[in-house]
Amino acid sequence: MESPIFSKYSWLDFLFSVVGVCTYLFDLGSDIWVATEFYSRGDFFWFGVLIGLMVLSSVVIQMFSWFWFKYDRELEGFDSQSAENILFGLCVKLSFTLHVLQLGFFCRHISAIWHGFRVWWRREQGSEYAVYLTHDLSMLRLIETFCESAPQLTLMTHIMLHTNRARTVQCVSVVASTTSIAWMVVDYHRSLRSFLPDKAKQGWCSALVYFLWNLLLIAPRVGAVALFSTVLPSYIAAHFLLIWPVLVFWVWRQQTDFMDSTGGEWLYRATVGLIWYFSWFNVAEGRTRGRSIIYHAFMAIDGGILLVTWWFYRDPVLTQCYAPILLYTLPLAYLTGLFLKTLYYCCFHPTLWRPAVEVELELTDGQEGLFRSAAPRSDTPEFRNKRMARQATYFYSGREAH
Template sequence: MDSGNSCDYSWVDLVFTVLGVCTFLFDLGADLWVAAEFYLYGDYFWFGIVLSFVFVSSALLQMFSWFWYKYDTKLENFNPQTTTETLLLANNDNGGRCDRLKLVHVFQLGFLLRYVTAIEQGFHVWWKKRNEPGHAIYLTHDLSMLRLFEAFSESTPQLTLMLYIIIHNNKAETFQCVSIAACFISIAWMVLEYHRSLRAFLPEKNKLGYSSSVVYFLWNLLLIAPRVGAVALFTSIFPPYIGLHFLLLWAALLLWAWAQHTDFMESGPGEWLYRTMVALIWYFSWFNVAEGGTMGRSLIYHTFMAADSGILLGTWYWYRDPLVTDHYVLPLLLALLASYLLGLLLKVTYYKLFHPKIWQPVFRAGEDVPDNLVYRSLSPTDALPSVINKRMGALANSFYFSSSMPAGGKTNGNERNATL
């Protein structure tokens, strides 16, 4: 699964990029199909809810993409390297670049633009050997982050909605099952692609084995599923109150993100946009945003969310309709509990046995420390050493390194760095 050196770009990376856009389009197509089915059935409320998920998520992605393009086009060595980029970005006047980019994002095409340029650039690097791999790697890092945002701002809420409707109606339509499958595929691909992207930032990268990828994917999915199930079950008996629950919890999580002094974006408004997204992700899953030992923060989060999910499930159990739910209530609750406990067990197992380990060398006083010691693949090419993807590099630094560990020795692969 790995291409070896983090600065290499292989056919595997190109395939992952192509499959990434395919899963995105499949997910989008499934959403539009679900919306159309609701419209044809006369369920205009659900029709509007599904479309609102799609449009709100798309708007958020375009805003992030726009912020990043504005920053990237100001870099000294930023130069369009593909036909698509040349048409849209090549201009002696930086204002002209921004005007074109703004128009693309207003029409909700900025995310697809990134995929098109990443595939085109990747093809030139791998097949034609015409370009350096750095720009393609840079683009795939940003795409993995945007897919993470898309999964939790659209796929996960959509999955919760479909489960709620099935529970509420006590039956499942074909299009609802397709939507659930599409959401699971989207979330699964996001987890794997994001993990691969972070792995590219290891200074001395071990091979990303299939076993570690499977375990990483499973513990994330097993921890997300009970949370989604708890929210869907609570919504089935108190639909008006789930919005209030979300807003109150989201506001508290937003304050927690602010308290951790995140520094992901290049501007104040952009940073607050990022914190709002972090709070949304936290509503469903843990996501590390700060450097240093994260065991304490992770423990606080999991304890709080387990208590919250328990309250949601307890409320549903107390107010449910016994005639409708008695035949599946016990197996369902046991399945959710087993999924959560197994997810925690696999998470501990991953950080004990599968989390990649590196050796960070000790440098004597007065020695020059290589700039790419931590962010090896942040320097895309030898020709463009200043074009570095600091966004994903900062997250990788939080994921793989602990500030409490002394220089020299294995600095990752321990429970103190448990992040997602």
């Protein structure tokens, strides 16, 4: 009897893993290409900013991967299932070295593809573990997207607006970052829906609406920040450092429990604060509709201030061809995104089908609950990704989960 909290690993899961690593490599390759172009042209400031974003994002991702690696090794039955995993089958010191060399995230990709291939193509056992790996990768790609792709998209947009021209390499970087963000949105949502097997199949219309409202809310935010940075570049860092601690404090007030250690939890809260700088991300149970309304109202006001500041400080001659269009298009896009988000939650958003008490019991059993169901059905442990299971309960806990 299948575990009610998982859908089985399928060819689509394998495809998403392959596309995910290809997107990651394409994004990394485009970043290196852009950095090389900056260096060769003598734009050392932009070169340094881009390298800084790449290093910061990589370090954050490796830290999450390493924390999860340590947490998972302490769980019952994990070693026997992960013995052939490229990353987890290694000794602790070697795995730590891979993370220090910034290769842990890539090894997770390869491990997920290899294990998924064995499960799907060779019809071997281990479907739950393969799904477990893809869930972690989905969350890591989400973090990587907003730690690197979103800031880089803002940077490339700023450079094109500041110089009033677009080079091929910059366009490639914008396309790569946009593709990474779009793929993350679909992949992460699909990963969460796998915790609702009776609603796991998402129609194309629902997926399209979900993709569009995220894109239409993120793009105006990136555009407003990029425009503001073209007229007051020295103030954009101050703007981020003023808002980010407030967002982190708000995350802390919601008493998140995503990680299994205090240090890991504060890393998670700091990362969520960065994600919130660009997009809403639900992290706690409760009446989240009010929190979502407060967040979007705050971001709308902040984005409006950034846009109005840019309008009054801009160069009227250099920006006359696109300034009026952006002044009306960005707010309209944001309002359209809010409308589509409301439409999605009214018509397409599923809710948890299991009673709240039963879900809580299964998710708070401690470490053993990550792997085994309350009622044993076979000798093979069934893996439950506690981290992503919590995220699913927050995302699908009733109609108020916005």
